[in-house]
Structure formats: structure tokens, C-alpha cells
Amino acid sequence: MITCEGLVKIYKTDEIEVVALQGLNIQIDAGELMAIIGNSGSGKSTLLNILGGLDRPSAGQVKVGDWDLLKITDKQLVDYKRHTVGFIWQNNARNLVSYLTALENVEMPMMLSGNYDPAYAKQLLEWVGLSHRMNNKLQELSGGEQQRVAIAISLANRPRLLLADEPTGSVDTKTADMILAIFQRLNKELGVTIVIVTHDLSMAGKVGRVVAIRDGMTSSEFIARNSAMTADDGSGTGLAGDDHEEYVVLDRAGRLQVPKAYLTALQIDGKASMEFDGEKIMIKAPKVITASEGTAPNSHTVGGKTK
Numbered sequence: 630m631i632t633c634e635g636l637v638k639i640y641k642t643d644e645i646e647v648v649a650l651q652g653l654n655i656q657i658d659a660g661e662l663m664a665i666i667g668n669s670g671s672g673k674s675t676l677l678n679i680l681g682g683l684d685r686p687s688a689g690q691v692k693v694g695d696w697d698l699l700k701i702t703d704k705q706l707v708d709y710k711r712h713t714v715g716f717i718w719q720n721n722a723r724n725l726v727s728y729l730t731a732l733e734n735v736e737m738p739m740m741l742s743g744n745y746d747p748a749y750a751k752q753l754l755e756w757v758g759l760s761h762r763m764n765n766k767l768q769e770l771s772g773g774e775q776q777r778v779a780i781a782i783s784l785a786n787r788p789r790l791l792l793a794d795e796p797t798g799s800v801d802t803k804t805a806d807m808i809l810a811i812f813q814r815l816n817k818e819l820g821v822t823i824v825i826v827t828h829d830l831s832m833a834g835k836v837g838r839v840v841a842i843r844d845g846m847t848s849s850e851f852i853a854r855n856s857a858m859t860a861d862d863g864s865g866t867g868l869a870g871d872d873h874e875e876y877v878v879l880d881r882a883g884r885l886q887v888p889k890a891y892l893t894a895l896q897i898d899g900k901a902s903m904e905f906d907g908e909k910i911m912i913k914a915p916k917v918i919t920a921s922e923g924t925a926p927n928s929h930t931v932g933g934k935t936k
């Protein structure tokens with residue numbers, strides 16, 4: 630459903646340019662429920678905003694279904710946001726109207742977009758487990774309940790893709806589990822593709838695939854073997870355990886990102902030597918060549934003279 634290839638996003642301000650995404654590749658299948666993790670500033674929200682049509686890519690390829698988000702016109706983008714994608718933020722509930730009921734809050738955007746469907750509004754609140762709180766004013770609901778109203782609203786336009794940026798960032802563990810269970814149900818029963826950006830490793834650990842972003846590029850991927858992944862292997866993500874297999878991501882040109890911790894441990898800086906023994910590829914610190922050792926290993930001789 631989603632294909633990003635060599636995706637670049639550059640933010641330009643008066644004096645500086647920030648390269649938020651530098652040639653990111655990612656493929657997300659229709660009907661997938663997956664998570665994106667990464668340190669602060671790695672480009673997660675930038676990616677999500679581009680996929681949600683809130684921000685424009687600078688270069689590369691980004692396709693969602695039949696939509697090409699690099700070439701899309703402003704008018705088509707409005708259509709895309711209205712019909713294809715739903716968005717959930719950490720503090721979504723802030724955008725809700727406190728003196729309206731939960732149901733009225735779901736109905737209102739439906740009315741504004743000309744798709745008023747009261748039966749569907751009720752069904753959405755049932756899906757998020759709030760049928761008993763439908764007629765309560767928003768201010769009477771807890772933070773977690775308000776976030777569930779926000780999830781119901783994000784589905785009001787029947788999107789095929791749901792993007793959630795830190796959806797459990799400001800709720801307790803029990804509510805976070807409940808929100809994840811709602812996502813799992815929506816994914817299974819409605820077939821909505823769901824992409825979650827999160828810092829919450831326990832949440833990431835409960836989905837089938839997790840993609841780690843580092844410095845604006847996809848660096849590694851964790852695929853579930855069984856269910857949960859919680860153990861920290863020291864690789865910096867805290868995700869690889871017995872339950873998930875970690876893979877390094879290679880782009881089309883064969884480039885990969887080597888974790889900084891590995892490079893530091895081997896004091897590799899700028900150059901490395903690479904060997905292939907028929908089964909494995911080994912990356913090592915370059916051999917230090919002293920004057921007494923003579924010719925450098927990467928030089929070659931032509932016509933008897935060293936070049």
C-alpha cells in the first residue's frame with residue numbers, strides 16, 4: 630500500500646537547511662499493523678506527516694495506494710486527506726469540543742464533510758468501547774476515553790490508512806494496552822492499514838513488524854517470531870529479543886547503516902575494510918599501514934611500477 634524510495638525531506642529556514650529524511654526506503658503492505666521507532670529527531674513525524682498529506686516531500690518516491698504524493702496537486706491532496714487517510718496524535722483530544730457529547734464530537738466532522746451518518750458514528754464509538762459513554766459530555770470523560778473518541782473520529786471518513794503519532798504518549802499503561810487492542814481489532818475487522826510512530830517499546834513490541842529509523846533513513850527492521858519483544862540486546866533499540874528477528878535494511882544500491890556503537894567499539898571512522906569469505910561479509914577497522922610494511926594493500930602495480 631505504501632512505497633517510499635529514496636524519500637528526501639529538507640526543511641529550509643532563513644539560514645539553515647535541515648535534512649529530516651535522507652533517502653528513506655520503506656514498504657508497508659495493505660492490511661499491515663506496524664510500528665516505527667527511532668530517537669528524537671530521527672524523522673519519524675516527518676515521515677508520518679508526508680504520508681498523511683500534511684507535509685510535502687522534497688524528492689524521491691512516495692506512493693500510497695494509487696496516489697503519488699510527490700506529484701499530487703493541492704486539490705487532489707484535499708481529496709486524499711478526506712478519503713484515504715485518518716490521523717491520530719498524542720494530544721488529539723485537545724481538538725475536541727468539551728461541552729459536546731462524545732457522540733456529537735464524532736458526528737460534527739461528519740456533518741462538516743457532508744457525510745453525516747449517525748448510525749456509523751454510534752458504531753465507531755462501540756468499536757472503541759465507548760457505547761456506554763456516548764451521551765456524556767467530553768469534559769466528563771477521562772483522558773484515555775477522550776483519546777478513544779479521537780480514534781473514533783479518525784475513522785469517520787472510512788480511511789484505508791490510519792496514521793498514529795505517539796497515540797499512547799500521554800496515557801497510562803492500561804489505557805495504552807486498550808488503545809493497542811482497539812488498533813488490532815480495527816486492523817483485523819476493518820482491514821485498515823495502521824502505522825504507529827512510538828517511543829513506547831512495549832507497544833512496539835506487540836506488533837508484527839517494527840521499522841527503526843536513524844538519521845532520516847530506515848536502519849533496521851524487527852519481525853515477530855512469536856508474540857512480544859521486550860528484551861534489550863544493547864543495540865540501542867531495546868527491541869531484539871527471542872521473539873523478534875532483527876534485520877539490517879539494505880537499499881537498492883546495497884547501502885546499509887552500521888550502528889554507531891559498533892563503529893565506535895572498533896574505532897572505525899570514515900573507512901573500513903570489507904571481506905567476503907563465501908558465506909559472510911565482514912566489516913573491520915582498516916589495517917594501519919606503517920612505512921616499514923611497504924606498499925599499501927589497495928594500491929596496484931602496472932607495468933612493474935607501483936601506482
Ligand SMILES: Nc1ncnc2c1ncn2[C@@H]1O[C@H](COP(=O)(O)OP(=O)(O)OP(=O)(O)O)[C@@H](O)[C@H]1O
Nearest residue numbers: 640647648649667668669670671672673674675676
Ligand atoms: N517544520 C520544521 N522546520 C525545520 N526543521 C524541522 C521541522 N520539522 C522537523 N524538523 C527537523 O527535522 C528533523 C526530524 O524531525 P522529526 O520531528 O521528524 O523527528 P522525530 O523522529 O519525529 O522526533 P520526535 O520523536 O522528537 O518527535 C529534526 O532535526 C527536526 O528538528
